[in-house]
Amino acid sequence: MALPPSLRANITPAELELIASEQLVEIIPLVAMERTAFISGAYGPLRPPTKCKIPIWMATNLKLKKKCHIVPPDWLNVEFLQERLARETSEPDFSELPFRFSEVAKVLLDVAPDDIPNPDKVRSLLKDIREARQAKSREGLAKLDHSELRLPNLCAMEINEIRPFFVRAMSVLTQLVREPRQG
Amino acid sequence: MAFHWLPDDNLAGPSFIDRARLAPDDDDFDFDFPVRDDFAPAVLPQAVAEETSLQRLVRHWMNERHAPDILPGQEALLGSMLDHVRKQVSTVAVLLGSVVGRILAGGVGWTLGVSDDVQLLRADPDSSEDEHFRIMLVQTEVERVKFVIRSYIRTRLHKIEKYARYISATPAMHERLSKAELEHAQRYARLVEYHFDQCVLQSLPPEQRSLEDNMAFMPPMVPEPDRLRPVFAHALEKCPPVHLPDGSPMEMEKGQISLTPYYVVEQLLARGEVELV
Numbered sequence: 001m002a003l004p005p006s007l008r009a010n011i012t013p014a015e016l017e018l019i020a021s022e023q024l025v026e027i028i029p030l031v032a033m034e035r036t037a038f039i040s041g042a043y044g045p046l047r048p049p050t051k052c053k054i055p056i057w058m059a060t061n062l063k064l065k066k067k068c069h070i071v072p073p074d075w076l077n078v079e080f081l082q083e084r085l086a087r088e089t090s091e092p093d094f095s096e097l098p099f100r101f102s103e104v105a106k107v108l109l110d111v112a113p114d115d116i117p118n119p120d121k122v123r124s125l126l127k128d129i130r131e132a133r134q135a136k137s138r139e140g141l142a143k144l145d146h147s148e149l150r151l152p153n154l155c156a157m158e159i160n161e162i163r164p165f166f167v168r169a170m171s172v173l174t175q176l177v178r179e180p181r182q183g
Numbered sequence: 184m185a186f187h188w189l190p191d192d193n194l195a196g197p198s199f200i201d202r203a204r205l206a207p208d209d210d211d212f213d214f215d216f217p218v219r220d221d222f223a224p225a226v227l228p229q230a231v232a233e234e235t236s237l238q239r240l241v242r243h244w245m246n247e248r249h250a251p252d253i254l255p256g257q258e259a260l261l262g263s264m265l266d267h268v269r270k271q272v273s274t275v276a277v278l279l280g281s282v283v284g285r286i287l288a289g290g291v292g293w294t295l296g297v298s299d300d301v302q303l304l305r306a307d308p309d310s311s312e313d314e315h316f317r318i319m320l321v322q323t324e325v326e327r328v329k330f331v332i333r334s335y336i337r338t339r340l341h342k343i344e345k346y347a348r349y350i351s352a353t354p355a356m357h358e359r360l361s362k363a364e365l366e367h368a369q370r371y372a373r374l375v376e377y378h379f380d381q382c383v384l385q386s387l388p389p390e391q392r393s394l395e396d397n398m399a400f401m402p403p404m405v406p407e408p409d410r411l412r413p414v415f416a417h418a419l420e421k422c423p424p425v426h427l428p429d430g431s432p433m434e435m436e437k438g439q440i441s442l443t444p445y446y447v448v449e450q451l452l453a454r455g456e457v458e459l460v
Contacts, residue, residue, distance in 0.1 A: 002341035003334070011248060015334075018327065019241055036317050037274070038324050039267045040237045057327065058320055067316070147427040149442040151415070159415050159440070159460055166442055170413040174428070174444060178411075 010163055013103075016156055020103035021057040026071040029062070056104065060111045070112040073098075076105055078118050081125040088132040094153035102130065102157040137162050146173040237328065240264055242458050244335040249415070249459035250452070251445050252408040253342045253350075255359045264332060271325050278318050339364065347372040348394070348405045410446040416457040425451065 022040060029046035036044050043054045051071065054062075062068040074080070075098060087095045098104065105126055113119040137158060143149060144166065151159070234242075243257050343350065343364055350356045350368040357365055376394060384392045394404055418435035425447050427433050435441065435457065441448075451457040 001337060002344050003337045007334075008341060011245070018330070019245070022237070022241070031313070031316065033313055033316055036321065038321065039264070039271060039328050040235055040324070057323065061320060061323060062316075144442075145429070147429040147431070147443065148433055148447075151440045151442060154440055156460060163415065167413050170442060170444075171411070174411050174413075177428070 011160055013157065013160070016100070016160060017103045017107060018057075020100040020156070021060070021107060022055055023100065023104065024053045025056045025059050025073065025104075025108070026051050026053050027059050027062065027068040028071065029068045031062075031067045056107055060107060063111045063115075070108060070115045072108060072112075072116045073104065075101065076108060076116060076122065078121050078125065081122060081129065085125055085129050085132065088129055088136075092136070094133060094136060094151075096153050097129075097155060100156050102126070102155060133158060134161075141166070141169065144169055144173065146170065146177045236260060236263055236267070237331075240328075240331055240335070244331055244338070246452060246459045247335060247338045251412040251414075252410060252449070253339065253346070253356065253359055255453070256339065256361045256364065258361050261332065261335075264328060268325055268328055268332075271321055275318050275321050275325075278314050278321075340367075342408070343368045344371055346406060346408060347375065349407050352405065410449065411444050413442050414445045414448065415440060415442050415460050416448040416451070417460045418451075418457050420456055422451050422456045 028051055029048050031046060032048060033044050033046040035042055040055060043058065044052065046052055046068075059068060059070050063070055084095050084097065105122075108116065109119055109123060109126075116122060137151075137154070140149070140151070149166070149170070240257070240260055243254070243260065247254055343360070346356075347368045350360070350365075351372045360368065379394065380392075384394075396404055416435070418437055418439045418441075421437050422435040424432040424434045427447060428444060433441070433443070433447070435451070440460065448457050452459065
């Protein structure tokens with residue numbers, strides 16, 4: 001019953017998605033629902049067409065049954081992402097993005113492409129941003145030493161991606177520093 | 184049906200639907216949950232978001248998953264989450280009762296002998312589709328929370344079994360485990376030792392039977408948590424300075440993310456000033 005071996009080394013993207021789905025998103029409901037108490041808090045009442053904030057998992061659930069429209073968060077649009085991509089490619093630092101942006105963007109693009117204006121463009125921008133940032137985190141590996149590495153503005157999914165390699169590399173560096181003292 | 188889970192105080196009060204309906208406006212209506220006060224009040228959505236108990240659980244779950252060592256068990260939190268899950272399940276039972284009740288209405292008898300609640304709900308002229316949604320959403324959330332609780336416990340179980348012999352030999356570890364966990368660790372350690380002994384050790388010469396030899400250049404026979412393993416720490420607030428392995432001090436600003444060996448941030452993590460991501 002202990003944790004299966006495949007989950008021991010790292011968090012899976014699906015688990016990150018589960019965590020990100022607790023965040024709130026605005027929806028325009030198409031069904032009415034009374035205010036209901038959930039474990040994470042009380043949500044509702046849903047009264048079409050008044051906007052309401054509910055967790056993403058609930059919104060995807062309703063969306064898949066065509067019971068709501070999702071209002072994309074203010075960073076999930078072509079203008080914002082274009083500006084971020086320009087910054088990402090011109091500046092050496094990681095630009096500021098919501099910590100769980102890639103999970104949220106993926107979920108919303110998957111279930112509600114019709115609620116996001118120009119979803120294909122948004123998708124390709126997200127991909128470009130991801131690649132630009134990935135290149136930077138690879139460069140960051142050169143700065144790795146045995147004591148500390150600062151990663152400002154790095155996001156959950158990116159950390160998860162670089163974790164196995166960075167952790168191992170740092171462990172090796174730690175051993176290299178430690179060995180002489182022991183001997 | 185899970186009606187026997189319904190605690191008395193819940194049965195005594197007005198029904199779930201009635202309360203929702205009679206609740207003043209949309210502000211948080213009191214649902215008499217035992218852990219009610221961790222909910223961020225709906226009146227002040229702009230105020231600094233208080234961490235709900237679910238968010239706390241997720242944070243501890245992630246910490247446990249990333250930390251190489253076993254962290255102090257969150258028994259009180261787990262207990263309150265399980266209470267919460269139970270309450271939600273009984274809410275679903277009541278709601279389901281109302282739906283089933285309506286279907287059966289006009290039929291002969293409804294002799295579940297439950298409560299006036301169900302009777303009240305049966306009389307409710309509300310559309311059943313609305314209720315189906317709430318049942319489905321409440322159940323979905325219960326499953327999500329159960330997943331997190333299970334994963335948290337299984338992560339601890341994995342570490343407990345891995346370090347069972349170290350735990351039973353180190354009293355300092357005992358207070359981090361719950362009673363059941365500690366018992367399991369000790370039993371597991373005994374079992375493994377007995378197994379080794381039966382299979383191999385008893386046929387060896389006595390001087391080679393020890394399970395605690397420390398040979399040079401060999402990993403120890405009793406595996407210990409590797410506190411040198413690097414972790415990604417995310418500062419939740421401004422942290423007091425800590426010492427890095429190279430001797431320099433590090434002061435983490437709020438929101439800063441650093442990759443650093445576990446023992447550096449161990450104290451900060453115990454005080455909840457950083458989380459592992």
